[in-house]
Amino acid sequence: MPHDDLPSAIIYTDGGCNPNPGPGGWAAILRLPDADRELSGSEAEATNNRMELRAALEALRALPCSHRVELYTDSRYLQRGVTEWLPGWIANRFRVQDREIKNRDLWEPLARELERHQITWRWTKGHAGDPWNERADQLARAAIPAKSLPLDDKNAVHVLTAAAYLGRARKGGWGVILSYRTHRKSLSGAEKATSANRMHLRAAIEGLRAIQRPLPIHIYTASDYLINGAITWVKGWAANGWVTKDGKDVSNRDLWEELAALDARxxxxxxxxxxxxxxEPMVEAKRIATEAAKA
Structure with a gap:
């Protein structure tokens, strides 16, 4: 069938993990002439890149026949993969330097979908106000499977952190609940000319600093910035002289260095x-963080 005669579809995709790598979710919105359709799913262990790729694959698979597609993604990995790298991967049987490429199990079927459809790839900046991209992001986040929390570990100290930020005043607060068996302690504080990210960092730092005994520790946060930084980014930043891959100075370096030292110890x-x-203890941490910010 000539491309001009193909039915049309506009697709918005998104995917991610929390933390990365970790439990992942993906989503796609198919805008078809007769109706819109939403898809989503998850994997127990994945990466952000894998979930972005999975979203595009599942969306294209869901089309029952060949379509003329405009596909919007905020993933540079997906965009560059299909527009730059895929021809070479196919020619080399999905291997690079005698190693199988990452996510081959998704790239191979995606390559077949590219033959089935006429696709124009559009890159859109994430969290920039596009309502369809925002909706795909919401669906992907909602699809991420929640891991059970080890709050019943009686042999460990539990550090539950929270932050609050008043944008107009540029004032923030942080709160921590420390819990060990039947003991509970609360900490809080505030800073001016700060940011929400700094308050999440400060909460984690102050919570860890308060621990005096050599016990197992569980620390909890609702901040993607903090969890991904602590688990994934900070080692690379430190090894690279506290400069990002883009050559920029790491934001909040003073706090990240302090947290990295506590984390290592x-x-x-x-x-x-x-x-x-x-x-409940984290709700309380949020309450005292908000009170501190408003004080």
Whole structure:
């Protein structure tokens, strides 16, 4: 069938993990002439790149026949993969330097979908106000499977952190609940001319600094910035002289260095918590952080 005669579809995709790598979710919105359709799914262990790729693959698979497609993604990995790298991968049987490419199990079927459809790839900046991209992001986040939290570990100290930020005043607050068996302690504070990210960092730092005994530690946060930084980014930043891959100075370096030292010494287990389903001590940490910011 000539491309001009193909039915049309506009697709918005998104995917991600929390933390990265970790439990992942993907989503796609198919805008078809007769109706819109939403798809989503998850994997227990994945990466951001894998979930972005999975979203595009599942969206194209969902089209029952060949279509003329405009596909919007905020993933440079996906965009560059299909527009730059894929021909070479196909020619080399999905191997690079005698190694199988990452996510081959998704790239191979995606290559077949590219033959089935006439696709124009559009890159859109994430979180820039596009309502369809924002909706895909919401669906992907909602699809991420929640891991059970080890709050019943009686042999460990639990550090539940939260932050609050008043944008107009540029004032922030942080709150921490420390819990060990039947003991509970609360900490909080505030700073001017700050940011929400700095307050999440400060909460983690102050919570860890307060631990005096050599015990196992679980630390909890609702901040993607904090959890991904602590688990994934900070080692690379430190090795690269606290400069990002883009050649820019790492934001909040002073706090990241302090947190990195505490993390190396105390070796806490990090846990991300949905802001919509925080356990009671974390709700309390959020309350005292908000009070501190408003004081």
């Amino acid at each position: 105390l070796k806490p287990a990090w846990h991300v918590v949905s802001s919509e389903s925080m356990p």
